[in-house]
Amino acid sequence: MTPRDRADACPGAVQTHLAADGRLARVRVPGGLLTGAQLLVLAQAAVDLADGALELTSRGNVQLRGLADDAPPELARRLHDAGLLPSEAHETARNVVASVLSGRSGGLVDVRPVVQALDAGLVADPSLAALPGRFLVTVDDGRGDVHGLAGDAGLVAVAPDALALVLAGHGSGLRAAPAQAHDLLLRAARAFLDERAAQGSQAWRVHELDDGPARVAARLGSSVVPLAVPAADPPVGSLEQGDGRVALVGLVPLGRLTTAALDVLVQVTAALGSEVQLTPWRSVAVPDLPDEYVDDVATALHSAGLVFDAASPWAQVTACAGLPGCAKSRADVRADAARAVATGTLPVPGPQHWAGCERRCGRPAGSVDVLATGQGYEIGAG
Ligand code: SF4
Structure with missing residues (x-):
């Protein structure tokens, strides 16, 4: 067990962190999915209030750096209006990574509705605002891309009609249909908080509790079991979607989406009415591209610094x-x-x-x- 004697201090969009170059705000993006309108709000906020760029984190979230001391309230207002800050109380608790391009290419289950329901259920429960900022939820559609990211509670599709609950990498013996899977995960998050209180602990992660996975599983009426999920490499480059359109996944060197790259992404999403997905590997997926646009979009993003070659040293x-x-x-x-x-x-x-x-x-x-x-x-x- 790792003893903790304080709550975590992860920054949020409201609870900013004072860094050497100004205030740093971290905006949670559950599942990494941003509509074009949300991306525009973030890009504009980066120019108006921060240093012009967006930083990608290892949890598929975004950070703005160099904010002035009086900027956070204006940032919070813009994020709230864009649906990016549904609950200030839960702002650091919404750490959810999900399979990249789920529902579009590969995977057993389209987990986008699962992530949406999970996030809605999380912010609807005041008790879950107590989840530590380090508590990570993974939602894997069965391809094995995010299951291995050391989540605290996770779902992984094991069949087109079933997702298994995972606790700190251990199978829990519990499964649910896609429509009920978010409820199972939310129960696990509450069980973690209950077990933490019972142990008199300030643990940030399930594995930091005494016998954490087993105790949390027991609170759900189950016990830990082995669960093998083959790992998949992060996608990079051009991928054909199930509907014949194309997704481009570009590496973002050092996770820094510059103003130039954001301009291209905003233009593309506005022109196509599409969205982007931020990944936990500091890359950006641009889905739903008609074949005839792919080369132009790839060229523009490459000119703005994104990398589409998996063999690049930037990978x-x-x-x-x-x-x-x-x-x-x-x-x-x-x-x-x-x-x-x-x-x-x-x-x-x-x-x-x-x-x-x-x-x-x-x-x-x-x-x-x-x-x-x-x-x-x-x-x-x-
Ligand atoms: S690892 Fe880097 S960012 Fe983190 S505290 Fe040290 S110098 Fe700062």
Whole structure:
């Protein structure tokens, strides 16, 4: 058990974090799905109130940096009007990642309605506002892309008519039909809070509780069981949808969606009346493209910095904020990582996370550390 002596301090859109470059706001986007209108609101807010860009997080959420001290109320008003802040009390609790392109390409179940019902049920229950900001929900449509992201409570489709409940990676022995699956997940979230209270704990995650998965399962009248779900690689590039249209999935270097990239995405979604999906791998999916538009959209997004080649070194590199955004950092890790990509001098092959200090913020599981020391970088520090 990891003892916690305080509540987590994850930032939100209202509870912003004061960073070295101004206030940082994190906007939860359950399932990563944004309508074109919502994307426009975020892009405009980034220009009007922040540094012009949107940062993608490892949970498919977005951050705005460099906000002035008096900007958060205006940001909250815009987000609320756009449906991006349905409950201020629940703002840090809505951490839901979902299979990318579910209902459009692959998967056993279209989990978009599950995510919608889950989010609605979450904000409708005042008790669930107590969920820690670190508590992660995964909703996997059976393809195995988000099941392995170390969620606390999750659903994974095991048949076209059944989703299994997962607790910190363990099967729970419980299943539900797609229309009832959100209820099962919400019951699990309440059971976590009840077990946490019973243990007198301030745990942020299920695995931090004593015997967490088993105790939470027991509160649901079940017990943990093995559950094997083959993992799938994150999508990159062009994918044909079930309806014959095309989805483009572009990597966003260092997770920073620039004003130029946002302009293209806003134009595309406005022209097609479509949406985008932010992924937990700091990429953006642009679905529902008619075949004749695909090359032009890909070219415009590539010109704005997005990468459509899974073999690109950008597929391997993540970084924390570093200098100048974080005063704790010993280096401008993003600039250094970008230089290493541009010059072909990445220090190791494969996934690597560049961090300015030992906190290693945003480090994906399985990455090698590239840790700033003040005199250079230490590789593979554990
Ligand atoms: S890892 Fe350290 S330097 Fe990087 S953002 Fe986190 S606290 Fe700042």
